[in-house]
Amino acid sequence: xxxxxxxxxxxxxxxxxxxxxxxxxxxxxxxxxxxxxxxxxxxxxxxxxxxxxxxxxxxxxxxxxxxxxxxxxxxxxxxxxxxxxxxxxxxxxxxxxxxxxxxxxxxxxxxxxxxxxxxxxxxxxxxxxxxxxxxxxxxxxxxxxxxxxxxxxxxxxxxxxxxxxxxxxxxxxxxxxxxxxxxxxxxxxxxxxxxxxxxxxxxxxxxxxxxxxxxxxxxxxxxxxxxxxxxxxxxxxxxxxxxxxxxxxxxxxxxxxxxxxxxxxxxxxxxxxxxxxxxxxxxxxxxxxxxxxxxxxxxxxxxxxxxxxxxxxxxxxxxxxxxxxxxxxxxxxxxxxxxxxxxxxxxxxxxxxxxxxxxxxxxxx
Amino acid sequence: xxxxxxxxxxxxxxxxxxxxxxxxxxxxxxxxxxxxxxxxxxxxxxxxxxxxxxxxxxxxxxxxxxxxxxxxxxxxxxxxxxxxxxxxxxxxxxxxxxxxxxxxxxxxxxxxxxxxxxxxxxxxxxxxxxxxxxxxxxxxxxxxxxxxxxxxxxxxxxxxxxxxxxxxxxxxxxxxxxxxxxxxxxxxxxxxxxxxxxxxxxxxxxxxxxxxxxxxxxxxxxxxxxxxxxxxxxxxxxxxxxxxxxxxxxxxxxxxxxxxxxxxxxxxxxxxxxxxxxxxxxxxxxxxxxxxxxxxxxxxxxxxxxxxxxxxxxxxxxxxxxxxxxxxxxxxxxxxxxxxxxxxxxxxxxxxxxxxxxxxxxxxxxxxxxxxxxxxxxxxxxxxxxxxxxxxxxxxxxxxxxxxxxxxxxxxxxxxxxxxxxxxxxxxxxxxxxxxxxxxxxxx
Numbered sequence: 068x069x070x071x072x073x074x075x076x077x078x079x080x081x082x083x084x085x086x087x088x089x090x091x092x093x094x095x096x097x098x099x100x101x102x103x104x105x106x107x108x109x110x111x112x113x114x115x116x117x118x119x120x121x122x123x124x125x126x127x128x129x130x131x132x133x134x135x136x137x138x139x140x141x142x143x144x145x146x147x148x149x150x151x152x153x154x155x156x157x158x159x160x161x162x163x164x165x166x167x168x169x170x171x172x173x174x175x176x177x178x179x180x181x182x183x184x185x186x187x188x189x190x191x192x193x194x195x196x197x198x199x200x201x202x203x204x205x206x207x208x209x210x211x212x213x214x215x216x217x218x219x220x221x222x223x224x225x226x227x228x229x230x231x232x233x234x235x236x237x238x239x240x241x242x243x244x245x246x247x248x249x250x251x252x253x254x255x256x257x258x259x260x261x262x263x264x265x266x267x268x269x270x271x272x273x274x275x276x277x278x279x280x281x282x283x284x285x286x287x288x289x290x291x292x293x294x295x296x297x298x299x300x301x302x303x304x305x306x307x308x309x310x311x312x313x314x315x316x317x318x319x320x321x322x323x324x325x326x327x328x329x330x331x332x333x334x335x336x337x338x339x340x341x342x343x344x345x346x347x348x349x350x351x352x353x354x355x356x357x358x359x360x361x362x363x364x365x366x367x368x369x370x371x372x373x374x375x376x377x378x379x380x381x382x383x384x385x386x387x388x389x390x391x392x393x394x395x396x397x398x399x400x401x402x403x404x405x406x407x408x409x410x411x412x413x414x415x416x417x418x419x420x421x422x423x424x425x426x427x428x429x430x431x432x
Numbered sequence: 433x434x435x436x437x438x439x440x441x442x443x444x445x446x447x448x449x450x451x452x453x454x455x456x457x458x459x460x461x462x463x464x465x466x467x468x469x470x471x472x473x474x475x476x477x478x479x480x481x482x483x484x485x486x487x488x489x490x491x492x493x494x495x496x497x498x499x500x501x502x503x504x505x506x507x508x509x510x511x512x513x514x515x516x517x518x519x520x521x522x523x524x525x526x527x528x529x530x531x532x533x534x535x536x537x538x539x540x541x542x543x544x545x546x547x548x549x550x551x552x553x554x555x556x557x558x559x560x561x562x563x564x565x566x567x568x569x570x571x572x573x574x575x576x577x578x579x580x581x582x583x584x585x586x587x588x589x590x591x592x593x594x595x596x597x598x599x600x601x602x603x604x605x606x607x608x609x610x611x612x613x614x615x616x617x618x619x620x621x622x623x624x625x626x627x628x629x630x631x632x633x634x635x636x637x638x639x640x641x642x643x644x645x646x647x648x649x650x651x652x653x654x655x656x657x658x659x660x661x662x663x664x665x666x667x668x669x670x671x672x673x674x675x676x677x678x679x680x681x682x683x684x685x686x687x688x689x690x691x692x693x694x695x696x697x698x699x700x701x702x703x704x705x706x707x708x709x710x711x712x713x714x715x716x717x718x719x720x721x722x723x724x725x726x727x728x729x730x731x732x733x734x735x736x737x738x739x740x741x742x743x744x745x746x747x748x749x750x751x752x753x754x755x756x757x758x759x760x761x762x763x764x765x766x767x768x769x770x771x772x773x774x775x776x777x778x779x780x781x782x783x784x785x786x787x788x789x790x791x792x793x794x795x796x797x798x799x800x801x802x803x804x805x806x807x808x809x810x811x812x813x814x815x816x817x818x819x820x821x822x823x824x825x826x827x828x829x830x831x832x833x834x835x836x837x838x839x840x841x842x843x844x845x846x847x848x849x850x851x852x853x854x855x856x857x858x859x860x861x862x863x864x865x866x867x868x869x870x871x872x873x874x875x876x
Binding site for chain 1: 640745
């Protein structure tokens with residue numbers, strides 16, 4: 068490093084020197100020499116000859132120097148030599164550089180990191196390039212996504228009746244084939260499970276490109292006649308769907324009244340308890356959101372209390388079995404106070420009863 | 433005294449740390465050049481006995497991995513005269529050596545030649561009471577040496593026990609474990625001006641280096657230039673440096689006397705410069721190329737171009753015959769040698785069994801010195817070169833590097849000095865906790 072700089076300095080110095088102090092041309096020197104001789108007359112011939120010889124030699128020398136483009140010796144002396152000693156800073160930096168840990172840390176860790184960062188920054192600084200990279204990434208992603216291994220070509224719905232399956236298909240139309248990456252199974256599952264008909268739904272993609280929707284349908288347990296029509300209810304009171312006519316599901320008990328859908332299990336328990344009179348039972352009516360009435364064929368009702376309706380019903384059934392109570396012409400059996408069952412006779416029945424009593428009395432009397 | 437003791441011990445500790453680190457720089461601050469070598473210590477396990485390579489003069493344990501020499505600046509007569517200049521020169525040398533070694537050096541062992549070296553012989557004696565000599569006894573006997581008045585502003589540079597005597601048996605190198613009644617020691621003490629050391633310390637500190645040792649170059653030249661039997665039988669080493677000429681007398685492997693003459697090669701150069709009216713650089717060049725001390729008829733005809741930069745053609749075209757040059761150089765070299773002779777006589781060199789004198793150092797390379805020196809110094813004179821050490825570049829193997837090589841040897845295997853032994857307990861101040869500690873350690 069140092070010899071190079073010295074070399075360039077030596078190269079540069081003559082140009083400056085020639086600019087600063089132009090070399091005496093041969094003509095100038097030749098002219099100056101006789102002038103000096105004229106001004107100083109007391110010179111011997113030998114001295115004069117010596118001077119002339121010297122001047123000539125000098126002129127030759129200067130001419131040669133000018134030809135070769137080298138500086139006069141004087142110019143070389145004037146050049147200031149650079150101090151070869153390193154400055155304090157340079158010395159300290161050099162020592163730091165020679166410290167093994169610093170060197171490895173810089174060369175092996177910091178420099179590659181910086182270089183990588185700079186390159187990435189320089190390359191990605193251009194938005195067009197970044198866009199191209201994103202596009203190619205998207206393409207790559209698309210190509211992976213659309214591979215046949217990941218495509219869903221078929222939807223199979225299991226555990227659903229044909230109507231429910233149709234419902235699911237119409238409600239969640241899938242444009243098949245679709246990539247399994249585009250299907251959000253969890254969201255789809257949550258949405259499907261929200262259907263009234265279904266209790267739960269499990270989605271999975273089977274090998275072979277089949278989206279399997281395994282559903283558990285809600286089992287209708289009762290019919291609820293409300294203002295809007297007949298509604299199917301499951302055991303928990305969830306509305307499953309509507310039907311047109313009662314005759315479509317004659318197997319289900321019929322409920323009515325506001326709030327009946329919230330107490331389906333109670334109603335079912337009552338229906339269960341009322342098995343002995345199942346043939347007569349037409350339905351249950353929720354009265355004032357607090358208690359049940361059993362409606363029997365022929366319009367008779369059994370009014371049950373709010374609390375413990377089943378023992379009260381059992382009491383009625385016992386009466387029926389003992390005295391054939393329900394076959395008689397009654398309008399209602401009022402069990403709202405279980406300690407005091409009350410029977411309301413059908414209109415005309417009272418007169419009939421009195422007449423029968425009179426006949427019985429007459430026969431006796 | 434204790435201050436110096438602590439300072440030297442600190443340097444020894446630093447040297448130990450450097451050896452553990454494995455790299456140490458040696459720095460020879462001379463009048464004409466500053467050389468820096470970087471040594472790598474491979475440890476004693478590198479060669480085994482079975483490899484057939486034993487330690488030779490304790491020098492096979494290291495290798496020179498970096499070497500640099502630069503022209504000295506700001507040093508006169510081996511003493512620092514211009515701190516900034518010298519600091520720059522040291523920086524130059526250290527940086528170049530580090531660059532060559534490709535490793536950073538933190539510890540440096542330095543040598544210098546100036547500082548008005550004075551040498552003292554001390555003797556001490558203690559009673560042992562018929563017990564085996566322990567390390568503590570050696571410390572006691574060293575402490576028993578009567579300290580001479582070395583003068584104001586001077587420091588002890590070396591204090592080496594050179595001879596132990598147990599009862600009537602003298603010439604023991606290591607009396608430890610031997611049984612006797614009286615242990616006595618001869619110690620060689622060398623003092624220099626403390627300002628010289630302080631300046632050097634400051635310069636080295638300014639270069640971010642830790643000083644791990646310091647030595648006199650006269651001693652180091654003796655270490656490197658005298659062969660082993662010369663050191664044993666007795667010889668004087670004359671280190672003819674640039675600004676000073678160092679004298680060290682060795683006997684039985686130890687330096688027993690040191691001195692220095694503030695004359696050297698630079699004086700010869702200055703004479704040439706004055707005599708021929710040329711700049712010092714030219715004079716130095718003429719001296720190294722054409723110099724000599726023995727004129728022959730041939731030399732009258734050999735003309736030397738002196739050159740010059742004045743621009744005056746006649747002045748710049750001067751020539752001088754080699755005989756004239758020799759005529760300038762010879763009286764000065766004779767003067768140096770006569771001064772050396774005087775110092776040797778003053779030291780009683782003629783009483784030594786062997787009168788061997790070895791000339792080394794840069795100024796000893798003058799052609800014809802081997803003819804001139806015997807006339808002044810006696811017949812047993814040879815021109816010496818330093819030992820070869822591993823890895824030293826060819827350019828640094830000359831006589832001018834005797835002190836540097838000696839410094840390498842000194843760094844690798846320093847001689848026991850006074851401060852390598854513990855201070856005996858009774859020299860601590862009374863009621864000192866350290867004294868108690870010391871007593872406990874010695875007696876338990």
